[in-house]
Amino acid sequence: MFEYEKDGAAIYRESFATIRAEADLTGLPPDVAQVAVRMIHACGMTDLPRDLGHTPQVVARAREALRAGAPILCDANMVASGVTRKRLPAGNEVICTLADPSVPELAARLGTTRSAAALELWRDRLDGAVVAVGNAPTALFRLLEMIEEGAPRPAAVIGVPVGFVGAAESKDALAAHPSGLDHLIVRGRRGGSAMAAAALNAIASETE
């Protein structure tokens, strides 16, 4: 037999108290700090704030968009699955086009990954949407290319792809992009679908 906490609410209380005690949130505006706490909760890394990059209005813009009914466009089904539907303020659609039957052929034709090709199916939903990239660096690069080509602008981008090939570079590209898209990033290799979903969940329903 093991001695361990079995009360879900108590686990959450202890978790968030530990994060608040260990993480240095002092450089972050209150709304970004709330989102950071949930992202840390999803990954266990209390030093995450040092790698966060954000525009001043990103959380406010994303919240406004969700309250107005904007869809959430996700690069991976793992991100979409992590969004707690009951937190969403307007029954928002959560969309991932990666599994659309047209995507493999599209990727082959465009000479890119399925993750990047799947964004072609976002075009008519992009205007004012909340975009969350938690897995695929190529999806984030492609989003920026599409914006440069004249695609509609999303309200905000949660850009936290993970990994060793292109992840850091794609997030740096978002932060430096001349379009000035409102964004939240984790600089460097760290990121992931769980972090992206946690950020969306915090944006959707944390109190201000």
Ligand SMILES: C/C1=C2N=C(/C=C3N=C(/C(C)=C4\N[C@@](C)([C@@H]5N=C1[C@](C)(CCC(=O)O)[C@H]5CC(=O)O)[C@@](C)(CC(=O)O)[C@@H]4CCC(=O)O)[C@@](C)(CC(=O)O)[C@@H]\3CCC(=O)O)C(C)(C)[C@@H]/2CCC(=O)O
């Ligand atoms: C290069 C890719 C990387 N994938 C990573 C990490 C994870 N990916 C998982 C899974 C299940 C999926 N990854 C795909 C998105 C797949 N992964 C890629 C691609 C080859 C290219 C993406 C890119 O570089 O931008 C990509 C396939 C594609 O053609 O786009 C996935 C679609 C593959 C598949 O199963 O079909 C799939 C996503 C499914 C979904 O949710 O919709 C992992 C769970 C790994 C695993 O299977 O063990 C893991 C999840 C990480 C996370 O938190 O999201 C990396 C590390 C991001 C890597 C890119 C960079 C690198 O350094 O290699």
